[in-house]
Amino acid sequence: MSNQKLYKGSLATIILKLLNEHDRMYGYEITQRVKEITKNELKITEGALYPSLHKLKAEGLLDVEIVKIGNRLRKYYRLTEKGTKETVNKLAELENYIKNMRALVNPKFRFE
16 A cells, blocks of 8 residues: 555544745645645645635635736635634544554554
């Protein structure tokens, strides 16, 4: 299984976490930040990113601000209040998942 497949289930959490750290971001900026943080280990494609952004917006977790930059319109995404609360929940779920996986793959991290 490739790393990309492992990360796929965490994409919403990754997006929420980045937007929680920054006031607002646009799609390409999110993809570049992920590449930078992971030292090119994880590359989020537009085909994965934008459906996830649209889903998060439909769930009321994101607001969109459209800004004209030169001759182009750029969509900036930011967390709603509900999105900020959901970020806390998603990060806790992910931390618990990582803890359980660590216990499964490395016996020295097992719960006592």
